[in-house]
Amino acid sequence: MEEEKKDNVPNESVLADLLIDNIKSIDQEKEAVADIAQTARVSENTKPQSVSDTRKEQAVSLEKNNKLFQKYKIKDIVFLAIITACTLVTGVVMPFVSGVQVFGIIQICLGLQFSILPVIGMMKVRKPGALLLQSIFISIFLAFMFTPMVSIIACALVAEAVALLIFRGYKNDWACVVAGTLYMPLTLPVLILLYNVFPSISKGKDAEQMFMAGSTNAGVAIGISVAVVAICFVGAVIGMIIMRELKKAGKLKE
Amino acid sequence: MSFLKYKNYIYPLFVAISSAIIIVFGLIEATDIRGLYFLAGVYVWLLIFGCWKTCLRVLPVLVIAGGAFYGIGYLASRNHAFALAMVTRFFAVVIAVIPGMSIEPTAITRNLSQLKVPRVVTLGVLIMYSFVPVLRAEIKRVREAMKTRGAGSILNPKIFYRAFLIPLVTRIVDISDILALSIETRGFTLGKTKYTVYKKEYINVFDVLFILGIIAGVVLTVVL
Numbered sequence: 271m272e273e274e275k276k277d278n279v280p281n282e283s284v285l286a287d288l289l290i291d292n293i294k295s296i297d298q299e300k301e302a303v304a305d306i307a308q309t310a311r312v313s314e315n316t317k318p319q320s321v322s323d324t325r326k327e328q329a330v331s332l333e334k335n336n337k338l339f340q341k342y343k344i345k346d347i348v349f350l351a352i353i354t355a356c357t358l359v360t361g362v363v364m365p366f367v368s369g370v371q372v373f374g375i376i377q378i379c380l381g382l383q384f385s386i387l388p389v390i391g392m393m394k395v396r397k398p399g400a401l402l403l404q405s406i407f408i409s410i411f412l413a414f415m416f417t418p419m420v421s422i423i424a425c426a427l428v429a430e431a432v433a434l435l436i437f438r439g440y441k442n443d444w445a446c447v448v449a450g451t452l453y454m455p456l457t458l459p460v461l462i463l464l465y466n467v468f469p470s471i472s473k474g475k476d477a478e479q480m481f482m483a484g485s486t487n488a489g490v491a492i493g494i495s496v497a498v499v500a501i502c503f504v505g506a507v508i509g510m511i512i513m514r515e516l517k518k519a520g521k522l523k524e
Numbered sequence: 525m526s527f528l529k530y531k532n533y534i535y536p537l538f539v540a541i542s543s544a545i546i547i548v549f550g551l552i553e554a555t556d557i558r559g560l561y562f563l564a565g566v567y568v569w570l571l572i573f574g575c576w577k578t579c580l581r582v583l584p585v586l587v588i589a590g591g592a593f594y595g596i597g598y599l600a601s602r603n604h605a606f607a608l609a610m611v612t613r614f615f616a617v618v619i620a621v622i623p624g625m626s627i628e629p630t631a632i633t634r635n636l637s638q639l640k641v642p643r644v645v646t647l648g649v650l651i652m653y654s655f656v657p658v659l660r661a662e663i664k665r666v667r668e669a670m671k672t673r674g675a676g677s678i679l680n681p682k683i684f685y686r687a688f689l690i691p692l693v694t695r696i697v698d699i700s701d702i703l704a705l706s707i708e709t710r711g712f713t714l715g716k717t718k719y720t721v722y723k724k725e726y727i728n729v730f731d732v733l734f735i736l737g738i739i740a741g742v743v744l745t746v747v748l
Contacts, residue, residue, distance in 0.1 A: 344708050345705075355659060356696065358652065364617075365614070516690075
């Protein structure tokens with residue numbers, strides 16, 4: 271008899287399902303009520319609205335809900351700072367590889383971590399300026415350690431501008447991937463300036479020697495640049511997969 | 525009087541300026557032996573101006589990694605000048621790091637606050653600095669958990685992703701949520717609220733001497 275009773279008592283997962291169903295039905299009811307109210311408001315309006323007016327209203331409401339530039343909260347700053355600390359820790363190899371005069375060696379060594387972690391940051395915060403803030407945090411440290419990499423701020427600015435122009439915000443996961451992919455490869459031209467052009471100017475070399483010193487020819491430079499972009503793209507996609515997995519697990523709170 | 529008082533660390537803003545000068549000039553002069561002389565002079569200057577602990581800590585790295593760089597460079601090119609240039613570049617980067625490593629994170633934050641840098645940045649920098657030891661402990665904990673479960677080698681990409689990366693990121697997300705709550709509870713805001721910097725950073729005669737010495741080094745290297 272006791273066993274039969276136990277069978278009749280719904281277990282926790284069934285109760286949870288029931289609860290979710292109830293919440294869903296409540297939400298549906300709310301939506302229906304809101305629709306009715308909206309219809310009533312429209313019918314009460316004596317002046318018939320033109321198509322352009324309704325479009326304007328829709329645009330305004332969309333703008334309110336989907337504001338491109340949103341205010342940052344403390345929790346956003348904390349997460350971005352923490353993820354930047356992780357990026358910095360994983361970038362300790364920089365002093366060792368920066369001495370090697372091979373075109374793009376720093377970007378090849380740091381590309382993966384400098385794309386995985388910023389993408390994680392952007393996918394959690396999802397506000398324009400997330401990448402820029404990360405780059406500002408990291409550049410304050412790099413100013414005291416490896417000053418040329420401070421140029422990473424400009425790279426973040428360009429990467430974000432491109433991503434925002436294409437996707438109009440970070441709602442789409444691929445916007446974060448695009449920004450994360452462009453972030454590190456954009457430092458290539460800056461470091462060419464530092465490693466090749468500046469020393470070459472002091473030695474009075476011609477323009478071709480200036481830009482191609484350290485890489486045997488233009489083909490190698492292009493090949494390495496493509497490799498850096500590929501590494502960063504892979505890293506950005508890994509970052510996206512990690513965040514999707516965390517979202518699925520319910521770890522990402524809005 | 526504080527202008528003449530001895531202190532064992534350099535003014536944070538001067539640290540950033542000196543790092544920039546050391547690395548840029550070191551890289552520019554990397555192909556010349558004068559670059560190496562300049563860096564040697566800077567190393568001695570840093571030893572005098574309160575960075576001796578970091579200088580000594582970095583010395584084995586300079587010797588061992590510098591030797592390795594020279595060996596690799598010479599084997600790759602059979603050219604002494606090329607190998608020496610590689611070593612100079614490495615020294616420039618490492619020596620530029622020394623002043624930054626010798627300074628307290630709180631001193632940097634104080635200095636930034638004094639310079640009216642937005643609260644978002646100073647708060648972020650402070651969190652970043654304080655999080656590095658926490659991150660180290662978390663990595664250790666995740667690795668120990670891997671060992672306990674017998675998850676396998678961390679060098680295997682699949683195991684690295686599933687057993688190391690995902691738990692670490694999850695933990696980081698949790699820590700950031702708790703830390704954010706803690707900061708909000710302590711009354712930190714991102715708005716334009718007035719705040720006080722209790723221990724202000726002032727430029728000292730030693731700071732001026734330090735930066736002038738670095739600039740003099742650059743000038744002497746170019747002229748001589």
